[in-house]
Amino acid sequence: MTPTAPTAPATVAQALAAAVARGVDRLDAQLLLLHALGRAPHDRAWLLAHDTDAIAGTAWASLSAQLSRRLAGEPVAYLLGEKEFHGLRLHVDARVLVPRPDTETLVDWALQCLEGREKPRVLDLGTGSGAIALALQHARADARVDAVDASADALAVAKANAQRLRLPVGFSQAHWLDGAASGYAVIASNPPYIAAGDPHLPALRHEPASALVAGADGLDDIRQIVRDGPSHLAEGGWLLLEHGHDQAPAVRRLLEARGFAEVQSRVDLAGIQRCSGGVWRTVK
Structure with a gap:
């Protein structure tokens, strides 16, 4: 029997939990999730206020790809394309x-x-x-x-x-x-x-x-x-x-x-x- 593919997260909170469960640091996961949702990296409070919002499949696919790159050691700044200094x-x-x-x-x-x-x-x-x-x-x-x-x-x-x-x-x-x-x-x-x-x-x-x-x-x-x-x-x-x-x-x-x-x-x-x-x- 072919194994069933894991269900994509339905909400913002579930997406963040799934990212952390894959072994990505929570702060990094938050930044990458915001990036996938088209939001600024300093907008972490938005994640709390909108944790039950639905997350589009395209956003999760983008985030999932970024998580894989982060787990391979690529710096978060390269994935986001920016760094504050x-x-x-x-x-x-x-x-x-x-x-x-x-x-x-x-x-x-x-x-x-x-x-x-x-x-x-x-x-x-x-x-x-x-x-x-x-x-x-x-x-x-x-x-x-x-x-x-x-x-x-x-x-x-x-x-x-x-x-x-x-x-x-x-x-x-x-x-x-x-x-x-x-x-x-x-x-x-x-x-x-x-x-x-x-x-x-x-x-x-x-x-x-x-x-x-x-x-x-x-x-x-x-x-x-x-x-x-x-x-x-x-x-x-x-x-x-x-x-x-x-x-x-x-x-x-x-x-x-x-x-x-x-x-x-x-x-x-x-x-x-x-x-x-x-x-x-x-x-x-």
Whole structure:
């Protein structure tokens, strides 16, 4: 006897329960259900108010396909096509890393470094989706914000985000500081910082490896940025770097060895030393 196919959920609440029963995290299931229903991701209260509403078969089919992709490890942001970062809604896909809340620590620090500076110049290295550059430009309309990435695909995503958000960031394709201008008040970067053999890499297989891995210890790109950064900073300019949860001491040592002053680290919302930086002064 041929087994009967499972009955499709009839209501919003049943669809959510079915999604969770398949092993998807409840929050992820809520976001994907809202997406399948054509609603905004912040509209979770709607699910409670309309839990007895009927769900169309087409919506369930769409949700079911998305759940399968999520269970295979694909980030929710790729499935939704967007991610909120520092108050901005950014479009993202597999060409760029998903912006993480941890990186908002870097943005907030950069904004502090820009306080009291009129029309400052800022550079975002390895911009990806444009998250850092766009957040800084949004917060400081008077700033001239430049952003570079070695990936043409990433730049296409970033430029589209800038155009949609109407933020005048200047984008260019380059490998880190190759061909960059000088006189920046802040250079900020969230570079690759995962070691080549890190056991967490398989969980990130859907995101671009070139934006994740940086040599045997994860510090190859940070070393290059620290080495070359001073040539592009204004007097008293800051170099700010995001790094791994256990890399702060090593990054501070690199900055101090290069001659940066006031070298320090900042913690993210979890209390982890997530960013390190220093100020460049030619007059000691």
